[in-house]
Structures are given as C-alpha cells and as structure tokens.
Amino acid sequence: xKQFTYVITDPVGxxxxxxxxxxxxxxxxxxxxxxxxxxxxxxxxxxxxxxxLGVRCGDTVTVTVTGSDExxxxxxxEQFLKDNL
Amino acid sequence: xDYRKCAQDIYDKLGGRxxxxxxxxxxxxxxxxxxxxxxxxxxxLEDTEGVKGVxxxxxxxxxxxxTGTVNKVYxxxxxxxxxxxxxxDEVKAAAAAKQNILQRMVKALGxxxxxxxxxxxxxxxxxxxxEGLSNAIPxxxxxxxxxxxxxxxxxxxxFLPILVAVSAARVFGxxxxxxxxxxxxxxxxxxxxxxxxxxxxxxxxxIPTADVWFGLFDIxxxxxxxxxxxxxxxxxxxxxxxxxxxxHVPEMIDLFVTPLTTVCVTGYLTLTIFGPIxxxxxxxxxxxxxxxxxxxxxxxxxxxGIVYPLTVVCGIHHMYNVIEAGMLSSxxxxxxxxxxxxxxxxxxxxLAVALKTRNRKFKSLALPSALSGFLGIxxxxxxxxxxxxxxxxxAGMVGAAAGSVVAYIFGIGATAYGVTGLFGFLTTxxxxxxxxxxxxxxxVVAFAVCWVLYREKEEETEQEPxxxxxxxxxxxxxxxxxxxxxxxxxxxxxxxxxxxxxxxVLGMGCGIVPDGSEVVAPFDGTISxxxxxxxxxxxxxxxxxxxxxxxxxxxxSLDGKGFQLLCAEGDTVKAGQTLMRFDPDVITKxxxxxxxxxxxxxxxxxxxxxxxxTGAVRPLEQLLEAKVQCPV
Numbered sequence: 001x002k003q004f005t006y007v008i009t010d011p012v013g014x015x016x017x018x019x020x021x022x023x024x025x026x027x028x029x030x031x032x033x034x035x036x037x038x039x040x041x042x043x044x045x046x047x048x049x050x051x052x053l054g055v056r057c058g059d060t061v062t063v064t065v066t067g068s069d070e071x072x073x074x075x076x077x078e079q080f081l082k083d084n085l
Numbered sequence: 086x087d088y089r090k091c092a093q094d095i096y097d098k099l100g101g102r103x104x105x106x107x108x109x110x111x112x113x114x115x116x117x118x119x120x121x122x123x124x125x126x127x128x129x130l131e132d133t134e135g136v137k138g139v140x141x142x143x144x145x146x147x148x149x150x151x152t153g154t155v156n157k158v159y160x161x162x163x164x165x166x167x168x169x170x171x172x173x174d175e176v177k178a179a180a181a182a183k184q185n186i187l188q189r190m191v192k193a194l195g196x197x198x199x200x201x202x203x204x205x206x207x208x209x210x211x212x213x214x215x216e217g218l219s220n221a222i223p224x225x226x227x228x229x230x231x232x233x234x235x236x237x238x239x240x241x242x243x244f245l246p247i248l249v250a251v252s253a254a255r256v257f258g259x260x261x262x263x264x265x266x267x268x269x270x271x272x273x274x275x276x277x278x279x280x281x282x283x284x285x286x287x288x289x290x291x292i293p294t295a296d297v298w299f300g301l302f303d304i305x306x307x308x309x310x311x312x313x314x315x316x317x318x319x320x321x322x323x324x325x326x327x328x329x330x331x332x333h334v335p336e337m338i339d340l341f342v343t344p345l346t347t348v349c350v351t352g353y354l355t356l357t358i359f360g361p362i363x364x365x366x367x368x369x370x371x372x373x374x375x376x377x378x379x380x381x382x383x384x385x386x387x388x389x390g391i392v393y394p395l396t397v398v399c400g401i402h403h404m405y406n407v408i409e410a411g412m413l414s415s416x417x418x419x420x421x422x423x424x425x426x427x428x429x430x431x432x433x434x435x436l437a438v439a440l441k442t443r444n445r446k447f448k449s450l451a452l453p454s455a456l457s458g459f460l461g462i463x464x465x466x467x468x469x470x471x472x473x474x475x476x477x478x479x480a481g482m483v484g485a486a487a488g489s490v491v492a493y494i495f496g497i498g499a500t501a502y503g504v505t506g507l508f509g510f511l512t513t514x515x516x517x518x519x520x521x522x523x524x525x526x527x528x529v530v531a532f533a534v535c536w537v538l539y540r541e542k543e544e545e546t547e548q549e550p551x552x553x554x555x556x557x558x559x560x561x562x563x564x565x566x567x568x569x570x571x572x573x574x575x576x577x578x579x580x581x582x583x584x585x586x587x588x589x590v591l592g593m594g595c596g597i598v599p600d601g602s603e604v605v606a607p608f609d610g611t612i613s614x615x616x617x618x619x620x621x622x623x624x625x626x627x628x629x630x631x632x633x634x635x636x637x638x639x640x641x642s643l644d645g646k647g648f649q650l651l652c653a654e655g656d657t658v659k660a661g662q663t664l665m666r667f668d669p670d671v672i673t674k675x676x677x678x679x680x681x682x683x684x685x686x687x688x689x690x691x692x693x694x695x696x697x698x699t700g701a702v703r704p705l706e707q708l709l710e711a712k713v714q715c716p717v
Contacts, residue, residue, distance in 0.1 A: 015641040016621055016633065016682075017583070020591035047591060047686040048623040048631045052614040052654065 002065040002074035010085045013056040018084050023047050025080045031067025033077060044077070086154060091135035092161035095148065098133070100124030106627060107564070108168055110159040115148040116713075118628055122146065191472055196256045197317055198468035199450070201248045206453050206465045208241035213460025217508030220501070246271045246309050246316040253317045259324030263347055267323050270352045271316060276308035297357040304361050313468070314399050315355070315363050323351040370396060375408060378420070383493035386423055390485030393427035394478060397467055409502035417498025421512065422523060425461070425505035426488025429524055430531035432458025432506070433484055434477035435466035437535035444541075461506035476538045484531025491526045495519035564628040565691070567709035568660055569702045570607040570683060573599035577696060578684075583638045586682045591633060593688035594709060595696050596680045604634055604665040605704050606658040607683070619648030622664055629690065630711060635682040636665070637672045647671025661705055685711055 010018065026033045026044035033044035037059055042049035044063075055061055063081075065074040099105060099119060106118040119125060125146060130139045135158065138149035150158050162168075198205075215238050219225045226232075241248065247268035254264025277285065277292055282305075285292060294303040309315055330343040374392065378385045396402050405420065412418045432455045439451030447470075454465035471477035497519050499512040506524075513520045569575075574597065581587045581596040606624060613631065614623030620640040625631045636648070647668040652658060672679045685694045691711040698708050 012618070012641045012644075015618070016591060016635050017585040020585055024590055047633070048613045048625065051621070051623060051633075 002070045003062065004074065004078060005060055005062050006078065006081045006085075008055055008057055008059050008061065008081075008085050011057050013059065014050060014053065014085065016051065019047055019050045021084060022050065022077075022080060025076060026073075029065075029067070029069050029073035029076065031065050031070045031073040033073060034064040034066075036062040036064065086135055088135075088154070088157040089161045089165075091133065091150075092158050092165050094133045095130065095136065095158075096162060096165050098126035098129040099146075100126075102166055105166060105168065108159065108162060108166070110150075110155045113149055113151055113155055115150055115155055115159055115162065117146040117148070119146055191475065193256060194313075194317065194468065195473035197249060197253045198313075200252050200255075202450065202454070202465050202469045204241040204248055205245075205462075205468075206457055208238055209457040209462030209465055210453070210460065211238035212242070213457065213462050213506065213508060216504045217460070217511060220504060220508065220511035243310060244268075244272065246312060249313055249316045250320050253320035254324060257321050257324035259320065259327045260344070263323060263327065263344055264320050266348055267319055267351060267355070268316060270348075271309040271312070271319065271355065273308065276306050279308050279310040279312070282307050297353075302361075304357055305364065307360075307364065309360075311402075312363075315359055318359060319351060319355040322354065323347055326350055370399075371405075371408075374405075378423070383490045386489035386493040387486040389423050390427050390430075390487075390489035391482045393424060393485060394431055394463070394467060394471075394481055397427075397463060398472065413500075413502065417500065418502055418512075419492075419496070419498045421499035421502055421505060421509065422492030422497040422520070423485075423489045425509045425520075426492060426523060426527045427481070427485040428458055428461050428463045428505045429527045430484030430488060431463045431466045431471055431478070431481040432456070433528040433531035434481040434535040435470045437480070437532045438470055438474065438477050438539055441536060441539055442541060459506050460508060461504060474539065476540075477535045480535030480538060481531050483534050484527045484529075487530040488523050488527030491519070491523040495523070497523060564626070565630065565711040565713065566707055567594075567607045567630070567632060567683065567685065567711070568705045569597065569698065569708040570604050570634050570664070570704065571597055571599050571681060572601045572703045573597040573681070573701075575696070575699050575702050575708070576680070578682075581638070581680055581682055582678050583680075583682075586635070586638075586684065589688075591635075591682070592631075592684035592686035593691075593694035594632075594682065594684035596682055597702065597708075598680050599636075599669065601704075602667055602669055603663055603704075604636060604667070604681075606660050606662045606664055607632060607634070607708070608660050610658060612652050612654055612656045612658060612664070615650055615652055615654050618643070618645045619650045619665065620645070620667070622650075622652070623686070624658070624664075629687070630685060631687045633682070633684045633686050634664075635684070636667050636679070638678040638680055638682075640672060640675075640677055643671065643675055643677070683708065685709065 008014065014022070023045055035042050035044055035050060035053060037053045037055055040053055042053050044050065053061075063074070063077055065077065067073065095115070099117065100121065101124075104120045104124050106120060108118075109116045122141060127139055130136055130148065135150060135154070136148050137151060140147055211234065215231065215235055219231065247265055250264040250268030250271075251261050254261045282292060293306045295306055296303050327343060327347045330346055331339065334342045374389060374396070377392070378389050380388065393402070402424075405424065409418050409420045412420055435451050435458055436455035439448050439455055442448050442451065451470045454469050457463070458466040467478065471481055495516060497513060497516040499509065500514070501512040504512050510517060510520060576596040576598060578589060578593065578595050579587050585591060586596070604622065608624070608626050608630070610624045610626040612622065613625045614621070614633075618641055620637060620643065621633060621635040623631065623633050640648075647670075649666045650664070651666065652662075652664045658664065669679050685691065688694050688711070691713060694709055694711045696708070697710045698706055702708060
C-alpha cells in the first residue's frame, strides 16, 4: 500500500474536467486508488464520487494506492495532481 | 438442472419479496435490483447450485447462470416471486399493439411522411401563393423574381422521391444514403419527367424506351416525379435486400458487396418490374376516372370526389392535367371544381383534427397542413394527418362528394388548370358565387363529419405526457433512458465546445444548447453530486446509471454566480422535478458557452449509449438510451 497527501492548488478544485481526466489516468492502473478528504473517500475511477468529495482549492487530499502496480500508480497519480490540480 | 429449485434457492436468499425492485436477464446473467443489498445472503447465493458467480455492479445484483439456462431460471423466478403480473400485462399491451397489415402500412406511410413535412409544407404553401398571385397579376410569370421563387416552390415536389426515399430508408432500417440513391435513380434526369409524359404523348412525341431482361420486353424511360408509393415500395425492398446481405456477406467484403448489390438489384427490379406495373395501373385509373365523370346526374362527379384523394395517395393525380387540358381545348374545365372540392375537403377535415386534438405537437402539424390544403396542396394534410387516422380521410371524401355535386348542379367550369382551393376563384371568374357555395358546402360537410367521427386515441394524447399536461411532470421511467433535463437544441457530444467533454473523457452523452433556464431531473433517482458552485449535478438512477449534467462550459469559474441549486446531495428526486435554475445571461456575459453537457459517466457499464433525439428538445423527451452490456 502506498499513501501520500496532496494540497490542491487549482483555484477551482476537482471539478468535472480534471475529475474526468483523473478517472482516465486512474483507470490505466491495476491498483485500487482511493481519494480521501475530511473522512469521505472515493475511488479514483468513480467520477461522481470524486466530484462528490467537493475538493476545493487549498484542501488536502489523501491518496491511497493498493495493488500490483502500486509503485507506478502512486507516482503516476502524484504527477497528474501536480500537473493538473 | 432443476430450474425451479435454483430459482427458489435464489429467491430465498434475497430478503423477501418486498426487497425486490426488478428482475431482468441477459444472455448469461440474472440481474436483480433490490431495495437493501445488505439483506442479501451473498455467501449463500454463491453456494447455490446453478449460480456460477455473484457480484454487484451499478446497484445491480448480478448472478451468472449461463446461456440457455438463465431465461428458464428467470421464468421460474418470476413465478415464484410473483413478479409475473407486470410482465403478463406488458405482453398483453404488446399484443394489443399488434395491428393488421393495412394499419401497419398506413402507419409506415405516416412515419415516412411526417419527418419530411416541413419541406412539403414550405413548398406547398409557396406553390399555392405563387399560383394564386400569377393568376391575379397578369405578367407576373415574366418576372425574374417569380421564376426564382417558382423554382423554390417546386423543388421539394420535383425531388420528392429523394426525400421520401431517405425517410423511408430510415423507417425501414436501411442505409439512408443508399435510400437517397434509389430516390435519385427514380427521378434521374436521363428519364423523361413524369409531369411531361402526358403532354408529350398528347403532342405525338414518343417516349424513349429501353429493352430489359435481355430483350424480354421494353420499358418506357419515365421518371417517378411526384410519386410516393412506388418509392416507398422500392426502398422497402432495398432495405430487405440490404439487411439480408449484411447478415450473410462476410464482414471483410461487406462494404464492397452489399451496397453495390443492393443498388443494382433494387434499381433494376424497380425500373423494370414495378415501373411497368405501376404505369399500367396508372393508365387504367386514368381511363377509369374519365369514364367515371361521364356518369350523369352528378353521380359521376360525386364518385370522383370520393376517389380523388386516393389517387393523390397513389401519386396519380398529376396525370389529370391531361384530362383538364383536353377539356379546355373544347370548352371549360369542369374537372377543376371536383379536384378543388377534394382538396378543400381534406384541408377542412385536417383542420377539424387540428382543432380537436389535445396533442400539441399534432396540432402544430395539422394547422399548416390544413392551410396548405385550402390553397390546393393536400399532400401534407393527407399524408401527415388524414391518412394516419383514416377517419379524417373518409370525412374529406364525403365532403368532396358533396362539393362535387354542387359544382355539377351549377355547372361550374374553370378557364385554366393547376389551381384549386381558395385561389380557384381566380380561374372561375364566371362562377364566383357558385364556386363559393361549393367550397362552403365542401368545408362544412367535411369538417362536420370529421368533427363528429374523429376520436382521439389514447396513445395520441398520451404520447407526450409532459406536453399534454405541463403541470404534471410525472413520466414513467424506463431503465436506461435519460429524459431531457432542459429544453434547447441537442448537439452530438463531439460538438460540445470543450475538448474534454467532446472526447468522451467524462462519459458518453450529448450536449444541449439551452433555450430555457431550468434543469429538471432526467429520471427518478438520487442526487449524487451537487457541486458547491451550483453549475453541475450528478444523479444516479436505481438501476445504476450515473449521469452528469454540467451547465455551460468552464462555468466552474463563475463560482456559483448565476446558478441556484434546488436540490442537495442525497436528495431523492422524481423525473421532471426542478433541480437547478441558471441565468443564461450571466453565463454569456462572462464570455462562456451555455452548452450543457449531459453525460452518462459510467458509460463503460453499458454496451452503447445512444442519442435518440436530435434538434429541438423539450424537457422530459427521451434523449439518450443506454443498452446494458452483456458479456457472454
């Protein structure tokens, strides 16, 4: 299991478009990727759930990656967050 | 395997009948929707004999049972669970929907014609107006502007077979472009124009012929301008051939073989078999009506009034010009008043339908069709309205008979041909009052008969519950169907002005360019996301569909300005319930597009997500249809 935290810097947070791209990125990996904010969690492949987290600018999200390619997935997601959010 | 035992074992582990919402099956799986998944004994289900696997997906409980057995288990399951009643009723309803061949043919004719009505109505009205004006204003036909508008007015009629063919191909499930080709073949410019055949024959000119079937016989090379029935028959045949070939030709060579064979076979059969049969029938009818109108005491005229609309249905009426021309050469045209009564009566019957129907969409169709009929162009009224319900057609025939008798009594004659209906006054200047009486009698009889006899069928009024009763937003939701959440114009997903939506990153769906300011629930469901900024709503249905309604592009940047959410996360909503109001002006003033994306975000759970509506859409019309994926 890999876990890291990330502070959202995008002014509008995880809204539809980045959420869609995030889902696409997350689907490329075997591992289960979980986003958590304030006790609520959402699978990174579930668009609605991700948007339902209501992540805004300045919020901290905890990302948990579990699975066969967790090293790669974790790095990939972190890179995605830095690039997009 | 004991299907009943298997079904019973499954049923016992589901937490009772009241926990069951719906049951369906696909090729391999039994798909159940339950109220509370925690009441299900999953472990027990996995151990049940006959159940090869259990998993939960999109709110559905799916049990893998296997091809060929799942349907039998399903049947037993229905009988055990008592869920049969609904299904049997559905079967009953389906049986009631079965109609006889004639009814289905009439319906097909209507289905083909309704989509092309705007084209016909535009042409018909313009044609009526131009013909009237040219009779009222001498010398008008010399003007260049008239020539141009005259061209506009008859374009849709000259190329009618192409319009009909495209529409018919869509109705019969063929390729619409191949359909268009069939239509083009039938009015190809190398064929003699059907409108000119009569006058050419009268003038002693020969119609070119071609020998066919290796010299077996000759056919006349004449086109099918103005025809409807032969085109529909040809396209129907084409669709059968095309579908058969698609099924039997190996996919690799399908694109080479199927279209080529379809066009060649259908085209040849049409021109060499249908064509001659049809033109023979046409000649018979023409000879027949000429005998008919010679029957004395107005009986002939009355009969002709009755038959006339039927000949319009068959597309033979254009041959009448030759009769009228013949009459004019030796006196007055007494055919025209009959034609006029027949046309006017169809318009009157159509008007009765327009005034009586409670279906708004139908009203908007019937009104201009009736008007066009009064101007002498009856195709919209006949094909779009009267033929579909038969009663108005018959009412029109009765009215026509009455009017024709009046015309016979007064001996009304016209000085030209081609103009009927209201503009007919211009060519019957010697009989203004009698002609007026004729039209009034025609109108009153046709309208009254239609008004009394025409009964609105249930399905016509209930087709669009939202439109009929705008105050009651209730629709019966069909699983997998997304009803339009707002009014506007539908655009394909690819045309949404945002690459992320257009590329399908957020799911499959479409865009709506709104013309209102309200978003309603597209089905019964639960609000899964209501963005804090108010511009996007996620809703999930009990059968597991997740839908995102994203109002405007980049509207997240407005941070809620111009948006008013009327629902909250977790709310249970009914289809048609208002979920959000937005101010389109705020969006446009910010330089953003109001195009609203309607996306099935879990499109991967479906085999296809299809757009079933194009163009203008009103709230709660069917918009998208998702078919359940079913891996074997």
